[in-house]
Amino acid sequence: xxxxxxxxxFAALAIAAPVTxxxxxxxxxxxxxxxxxxxxxxxxxxxxxxxxLIMDLAPDAEGNPRRVVIQxxxxxxxxxxxxxxxxxxxxxxxxxxxxxxxxxxxxxQWGDATEKKALPEGLETVPESGYETEATTGxxxxxVLWHPKNQLTDSYSDWTWxxxxxxxxxxxxxxxxxxxxxxxxxxxxxxxxxxxSPDTGSGAELYTVIGHAPRHLDRNIAVVGRIIEGIEHxxxxxxxxxxxxxYEDAGKRVPITSIRLAxxxxxxxxxxxxxxxxxxxxxxxxxxxxxxxxxPFFIKPAGGADICxxxxxxxxxxxx
Amino acid sequence: xxxxxxxxxFAALAIAAPVTxxxxxxxxxxxxxxxxxxxxxxxxxxxxxxxxLIMDLAPDAEGNPRRVVIQxxxxxxxxxxxxxxxxxxxxxxxxxxxxxxxxxxxxxQWGDATEKKALPEGLETVPESGYETEATTGxxxxxVLWHPKNQLTDSYSDWTWxxxxxxxxxxxxxxxxxxxxxxxxxxxxxxxxxxxSPDTGSGAELYTVIGHAPRHLDRNIAVVGRIIEGIEHxxxxxxxxxxxxxYEDAGKRVPITSIRLAxxxxxxxxxxxxxxxxxxxxxxxxxxxxxxxxxPFFIKPAGGADICxxxxxxxxxxxx
Numbered sequence: 001x002x003x004x005x006x007x008x009x010f011a012a013l014a015i016a017a018p019v020t021x022x023x024x025x026x027x028x029x030x031x032x033x034x035x036x037x038x039x040x041x042x043x044x045x046x047x048x049x050x051x052x053l054i055m056d057l058a059p060d061a062e063g064n065p066r067r068v069v070i071q072x073x074x075x076x077x078x079x080x081x082x083x084x085x086x087x088x089x090x091x092x093x094x095x096x097x098x099x100x101x102x103x104x105x106x107x108x109q110w111g112d113a114t115e116k117k118a119l120p121e122g123l124e125t126v127p128e129s130g131y132e133t134e135a136t137t138g139x140x141x142x143x144v145l146w147h148p149k150n151q152l153t154d155s156y157s158d159w160t161w162x163x164x165x166x167x168x169x170x171x172x173x174x175x176x177x178x179x180x181x182x183x184x185x186x187x188x189x190x191x192x193x194x195x196x197s198p199d200t201g202s203g204a205e206l207y208t209v210i211g212h213a214p215r216h217l218d219r220n221i222a223v224v225g226r227i228i229e230g231i232e233h234x235x236x237x238x239x240x241x242x243x244x245x246x247y248e249d250a251g252k253r254v255p256i257t258s259i260r261l262a263x264x265x266x267x268x269x270x271x272x273x274x275x276x277x278x279x280x281x282x283x284x285x286x287x288x289x290x291x292x293x294x295x296p297f298f299i300k301p302a303g304g305a306d307i308c309x310x311x312x313x314x315x316x317x318x319x320x
Numbered sequence: 321x322x323x324x325x326x327x328x329x330f331a332a333l334a335i336a337a338p339v340t341x342x343x344x345x346x347x348x349x350x351x352x353x354x355x356x357x358x359x360x361x362x363x364x365x366x367x368x369x370x371x372x373l374i375m376d377l378a379p380d381a382e383g384n385p386r387r388v389v390i391q392x393x394x395x396x397x398x399x400x401x402x403x404x405x406x407x408x409x410x411x412x413x414x415x416x417x418x419x420x421x422x423x424x425x426x427x428x429q430w431g432d433a434t435e436k437k438a439l440p441e442g443l444e445t446v447p448e449s450g451y452e453t454e455a456t457t458g459x460x461x462x463x464v465l466w467h468p469k470n471q472l473t474d475s476y477s478d479w480t481w482x483x484x485x486x487x488x489x490x491x492x493x494x495x496x497x498x499x500x501x502x503x504x505x506x507x508x509x510x511x512x513x514x515x516x517s518p519d520t521g522s523g524a525e526l527y528t529v530i531g532h533a534p535r536h537l538d539r540n541i542a543v544v545g546r547i548i549e550g551i552e553h554x555x556x557x558x559x560x561x562x563x564x565x566x567y568e569d570a571g572k573r574v575p576i577t578s579i580r581l582a583x584x585x586x587x588x589x590x591x592x593x594x595x596x597x598x599x600x601x602x603x604x605x606x607x608x609x610x611x612x613x614x615x616p617f618f619i620k621p622a623g624g625a626d627i628c629x630x631x632x633x634x635x636x637x638x639x640x
Contacts, residue, residue: 102556104551128619153474153475154473155473155625155626155629156623187425187532188425197617211532213532215629216611218622220617231425232559235555236424236555236556238552239556297516298536298540299448299451299540300539301536302475302476302536302539304475306535308532309534
């Protein structure tokens, strides 16, 4: 019995595509990308420049610039580490550090390869409790109804969902009242490297996911953001040949020219990004289409999707 | 209620690590890799050279050789396409073709960029029914008991499991009697490119997954194998700047020197590989450890895993 009940039909939860009795031909179903392209301006939410981290790498072998843009997570998630990251960027701490580790189907990691560079004053030591965030205490019914369109089955939590543009997981405590939530490790997620517990990392050593979502890292490492542009400058780097994909040859490390908050750049140079409002109707339609591909190439819609296979659309915009 | 029942505890299904009443100290839990490293010889299954496809690419910019090894799926999965692939390799059809598409967090694709090269005689036209394989017809109880240790929750099927070294998904038909199974798109899976339905592709155009598992492709494209060595030669290639990640600049395409079945090479040159027997006790222990990381780095075991986050261990062996 568990086997059958374990499948929640996403289609039943999401907005069904309209089919009228008059239609005798197969209705046309737009692709997820087409849905996003047709989204009204009101479906997009601006990302504040103070939540963007701009990482410039040394140019590639052909002299092309390499810029990676990271969006930091909003309150209340991982804020202790994020405060440290803002301080590190303000101190220009990463300038002259490097990409040191590229492990296939896992992570790219950057920071101070010497592990000797002094950290700025005033960084917080964040406790392990910071990996999870206690949320609304209430009846279970509240949770089920909270986001009826975005619920997904999950192998790593009681429940996954999207909130304020981010993929999250949550779990009911044994007391059936306490609810904890945490950000998840999807492709492009940015996390805080650390040593063995109780160390949780300062934020000076960061990594991003370049393979299948390593969700076993959830609640074991702090997720602080995600790459929204330029991940190919990291994911296409040669894999390191040392243990865990670290470069054995220091010459393979890619120098980091600078990491800055976008808000620290002159206004004219600040890149502008928006994400698709995860609380809106367009996102629900997009998520449904991701879970039930009915655009012409597809024969059999999956009927579901895991949270990391529904990436939140983010776009670069021009102007103010 | 569905929410709570939707979580099947992997720990409850897998072999629990032994803890005796005498133990007062925290027991030591080996990492998944340590479990694999300690596996007895009997836990490994040889892969026949006739099931290995050896793809040699032109050397990289530094003159290093680039070899990719693909393991083909066993009967009864995707065999029509695999027969075609064997014929294409025997005809040396791929020699002089190229890697034409690299799309970040999705696929690398290879074949004849001109789309004009004549195919060998005698290739099969495989119908869409080949995407799924009808399996044992029986009571539902049989299925639940089939592999009690390897069951996993899944967002794309009724059930995922491992059989003969491969990750598979299955679904009970509406008649509650027919069972269909299919191979899944995990990282490194190799599939058959195609045009719009009813075309299912000949096998001449192949791709591999280099990002988060695109499980929505399951049952829509034929999975014919997986890369077991050298995927980094594909996953670290520069991303294509054309639509869908195709290289706009033909000069970016990486030439394929040759693709051969290992069985067509002189015996002394045939690489030897083994996979960890997915029906054995070591694999169950490994899968449990992947789903419940208790090795020193981890604080909170996930309590579950999706099938693509439990890659089947494969190793290269020397000798006969």
